Amino acid sequence: MTADDSFGRLDDDDYPAYTMGRAAEMIGSTQGFLRAIGEARLITPLRSEGGHRRYSRYQLRIAARARELVDQGTPIEAACRIVILEEAQRINAQYRRAAEPADPTAAA
Numbered sequence: 001m002t003a004d005d006s007f008g009r010l011d012d013d014d015y016p017a018y019t020m021g022r023a024a025e026m027i028g029s030t031q032g033f034l035r036a037i038g039e040a041r042l043i044t045p046l047r048s049e050g051g052h053r054r055y056s057r058y059q060l061r062i063a064a065r066a067r068e069l070v071d072q073g074t075p076i077e078a079a080c081r082i083v084i085l086e087e088a089q090r091i092n093a094q095y096r097r098a099a100e101p102a103d104p105t106a107a108a
Contacts, residue, residue: 016054023055
């Protein structure tokens with residue numbers, strides 16, 4: 001992949017653009033927190049050729065939500081389960097909306 005290809009992917013929510021240090025800084029956490037939610041399998045960062053963790057914007061949104069719950073006193077394992085359930089509900093709602101007929105009178 002060339003540098004030009006990489007710049008084009010920066011708008012992609014799933015592109016692993018952020019190093020662990022930058023990711024932790026962006027969500028206001030520690031690198032240890034990111035490791036912990038990785039161990040809990042909430043997110044699985046991609047690895048660079050050198051083995052360094054790389055995070056996408058989507059993963060950072062998930063991590064930020066987990067951090068919010070932990071900051072409110074929720075144990076990290078429970079926070080990860082809550083975030084997984086919230087994300088499943090969001091995806092299910094998307095599928096339901098996509099499955100609805102465009103014209104409500106067409107279903108009748």
